[in-house]
Amino acid sequence: KAGVTQTPRYLIKTRGQQVTLSCSPISGHRSVSWYQQTPGQGLQFLFEYFSETQRNKGNFPGRFSGRQFSNSRSEMNVSTLELGDSALYLCASSKGTGKEETQYFGPGTRLLVL
Amino acid sequence: GENVEQHPSTLSVQEGDSAVIKCTYSDSASNYFPWYKQELGKRPQLIIDIRSNVGEKKDQRIAVTLNKTAKHFSLHITETQPEDSAVYFCAESGYALNFGKGTSLLVTP
Numbered sequence: 001k002a003g004v005t006q007t008p009r010y011l012i013k014t015r016g017q018q019v020t021l022s023c024s025p026i027s028g029h030r031s032v033s034w035y036q037q038t039p040g041q042g043l044q045f046l047f048e049y050f051s052e053t054q055r056n057k058g059n060f061p062g063r064f065s066g067r068q069f070s071n072s073r074s075e076m077n078v079s080t081l082e083l084g085d086s087a088l089y090l091c092a093s094s095k096g097t098g099k100e101e102t103q104y105f106g107p108g109t110r111l112l113v114l
Numbered sequence: 115g116e117n118v119e120q121h122p123s124t125l126s127v128q129e130g131d132s133a134v135i136k137c138t139y140s141d142s143a144s145n146y147f148p149w150y151k152q153e154l155g156k157r158p159q160l161i162i163d164i165r166s167n168v169g170e171k172k173d174q175r176i177a178v179t180l181n182k183t184a185k186h187f188s189l190h191i192t193e194t195q196p197e198d199s200a201v202y203f204c205a206e207s208g209y210a211l212n213f214g215k216g217t218s219l220l221v222t223p
Contacts, residue, residue, distance in 0.1 A: 042216060048209075058210065092211075
C-alpha cells in the first residue's frame, strides 16, 4: 500500500498570508490527524478528522482549521500567518478513530513564514 | 493534553552498546504507548508499540516495557548500530497522541 502523502512538501509564505496543506491517507484509512512539529514545542496535536467530521481539536487558535473530504483526504488551512507558524506540519492516518489506533505519518510540509 | 516526560534528551552510545529511553505519563486511562523514530528530514516512523494488557514487547533488537502502576514505559535498544542514530519519540494515546519531547540518539562506530 502507498503510504501517507502530503503536498506541498515545502512552502514559503509571508506574514498575513494564508496557506492550505493537503494530506492523502493510506488507502482504507478513514481518520486523519494533524500535528505541528517545532524544535521548541515538539510534536503538538492540531485536530483529527474522521468521516468528514472533526473529532478532536488541540490547543491552537482559530486561525488553524481543517476539513476532510468523502475520500478521506484532508486539508488544513492557516490564515493570517505569523512568524511563529513556521514549522513542519505532519499528518497521520489510521484506520479508525480511537485511543488505540496506530497512526502512520506522512513526510510533512515544511512551512516557512517570513 | 496530558504531559509525557521523556529522558534523556540526548544520548550518545558506542556501537554495540545498549540504549534506554524512559517516559512517564500522567493519564491513568492511557492504554496505548507507541514509539516513533525520526531520522533527519524524514517522517516519524512507528518502531514498536505496547498496549496496557502486556508488560513487555520485543521485536528483534528493540523492546518496550510498561509499568502502568508507576505510569512509565521505556524503550530498550540492544546491540546498537550507527543506523539507529535518530530522534526517538514516545507517546501516550489520549484523545490524540501526546508526545514526549524526543531523545536524540547518537551511535558512534
